Amino acid sequence: MFKATIYVTLKESVLDPQGVAVRGSLQTLGYEGVKDVRIGKKIEVILEGSSREEAEAQVKEFSEKVLSNPVTETFTYELEEVVSCASQ
Amino acid sequence: MFKATIYVTLKESVLDPQGVAVRGSLQTLGYEGVKDVRIGKKIEVILEGSSREEAEAQVKEFSEKVLSNPVTETFTYELEEVVSCASQ
Numbered sequence: 001m002f003k004a005t006i007y008v009t010l011k012e013s014v015l016d017p018q019g020v021a022v023r024g025s026l027q028t029l030g031y032e033g034v035k036d037v038r039i040g041k042k043i044e045v046i047l048e049g050s051s052r053e054e055a056e057a058q059v060k061e062f063s064e065k066v067l068s069n070p071v072t073e074t075f076t077y078e079l080e081e082v083v084s085c086a087s088q
Numbered sequence: 089m090f091k092a093t094i095y096v097t098l099k100e101s102v103l104d105p106q107g108v109a110v111r112g113s114l115q116t117l118g119y120e121g122v123k124d125v126r127i128g129k130k131i132e133v134i135l136e137g138s139s140r141e142e143a144e145a146q147v148k149e150f151s152e153k154v155l156s157n158p159v160t161e162t163f164t165y166e167l168e169e170v171v172s173c174a175s176q
Contacts, residue, residue: 001123007130022131022155031150033143035089036134042095043110046124055121062119067110 002047002055006077008068009040043067046082055079090135090143094165096156097128131155134170143167 010016016038023037049055056079068075098104104126111125137143144167156163 009130009132019131026133026150026154029150029154031135031146033136033146034133034150035136036132038132040130040132042097042128042130043107044097044124044126044128045114045122047119048121048123058119058121062114062117062122066114066117 001082002049002052002079003082004045004047004055004059004077004079006043006045006059006063006067006075007040008043008063008073008075010038010073014072040073041067052079052081089170090137090140090167091170092133092135092143092147092165092167094131094133094147094151094155094163095128096131096151096161096163098126098161102160128161129155140167140169 019037019039022039023034026034026037045059047055047058049058059077059079063075063077064070107125107127110127111122114122114125133147135143135146137146147165147167151163151165152158
């Protein structure tokens with residue numbers, strides 16, 4: 001059993017309207033030191049795989065094809081072996 | 089200048105309908121090894137602060153009060169000093 005943590009973030013060149021809105025809210029609330037906010041996703045996936053290589057290949061594939069939009073987003077991932085779901 | 093990375097995730101006991109939907113999609117697409125998916129947020133904040141302690145206090149405060157809902161979510165954060173925005 002493996003646990004993959006995938007971080008999907010907008011490319012630097014892509015405008016992040018959600019981040020702009022949160023930055024505005026924080027500044028309005030008095031956090032004037034806040035200069036920039038960008039919001040991405042953290043996706044935790046528990047998957048079965050016969051080997052680390054197989055699990056990693058699957059994670060790479062579905063992160064690129066399903067979890068992110070390669071036109072506007074990039075992703076990074078971490079993969080760790082877990083003994084059972086209960087151990088996370 | 090500091091860069092804070094805040095991870096906001098649903099508490100373990102809270103149902104994650106978005107994660108359930110993504111799990112279903114992945115399984116339908118042939119990734120049958122996928123057993124569980126949970127989706128959270130990764131929020132990057134660039135902020136000015138006269139000291140690390142001051143920046144950290146602000147990050148803790150607005151993460152709890154603004155960026156997360158303490159009833160259903162928990163957060164963790166990392167804080168690093170950056171030389172300028174261009175260096176991120």
